[in-house]
Amino acid sequence: MGDNLDHALPEGQLESFLPYQLSIASNAVSSLIAERYHKRFALKIPEWRVIAVLGDAHARGAALTQRSLTAATLMDKVAVNRACKVLENRGLVARAPNKDDGRSHFLQLTGEGRAIHEEVMPLALATERDLFADFDAAEQQQFRSLLKRIRGRAANLAEKTND
């Protein structure tokens, strides 16, 4: 029950288009991860990202504002806000007043939040290992580097176009 196309299509221009390959690969990976997180922790990807970053921050004894979360996750500030609200309602994140700036709060994981963090990170890392199991170390490194270059390139071209 693999693929049952009526008649296999010959390799077309779309198939060989690298941005397309990148997009479908990324979608496949994201779907897998989203499914796993959702199934086991009822977390969506934005929420998980916030937990990951807050977990890091906690390890360094820091608390973060939504603004720094936005910078750290590269997500929209609205997405960050929504994720934080959900996590707060679930009791995984607490807000503390920021006496230097009345507009923002410092966010950190609660005890329960840290417990989730410690369950969730291994799942993330295991999934990463599953996905890249047949990549040797050099290939992983290569992949990372290629992704980073592409990303820089795209950002660069976009800002040139945006005038």
Added chain:
Amino acid sequence: MGDNLDHALPEGQLESFLPYQLSIASNAVSSLIAERYHKRFALKIPEWRVIAVLGDAHARGAALTQRSLTAATLMDKVAVNRACKVLENRGLVARAPNKDDGRSHFLQLTGEGRAIHEEVMPLALATERDLFADFDAAEQQQFRSLLKRIRGRAANLAEKTND
């Protein structure tokens, strides 16, 4: 006017998470492409994909149903339908009855559609070249192959989880 974070965050677990890197790289590339297509042709990515596939089909003297378009683009059938409707309304695609199956139609590019196709493909290829300009041939090949493996891997893991 590059990045003005209050205080640079140390490399965290999120930064080093490969699926995250994949996702943001893919997003950056997709945004760039979407922006360019939209600006110059008022086409969205799904519409462009349909044009690319229909252009291929036309080159082989074939016409496709929405079903085969769905298979060829890996998009949802609803997305394909919507894209086709838009293209039809713009006069870029025409439907011909399928006498073997009254439920579906054969779709093909109109003359105007082919004209767009021939303008749009060079833009796509140029963008691809822009993006991968500093990849040598071996790196491109490597990148393709890594993406394909990851994609297969993800699909494979997903179907195992789906029981």
Added chain:
DNA sequence: TCACTATGGTTTCCCATGAAACGATAGCGG
């Protein structure tokens, strides 16, 4: 021929996401 099921396509509904508008506070220049 007559159900019954399967499938291509379409419509409807819902959720996720980002842009823009908004309120509140901060920061600055007078």
Added chain:
DNA sequence: CCGCTATCGTTTCATGGGAAACCATAGTGA
């Protein structure tokens, strides 16, 4: 101290995209 502007966070609105329901036709078995 008083305005003016910038910024953080929140809310509101518009759009995109997928899931499920739906319709019409095809295919199948009695």
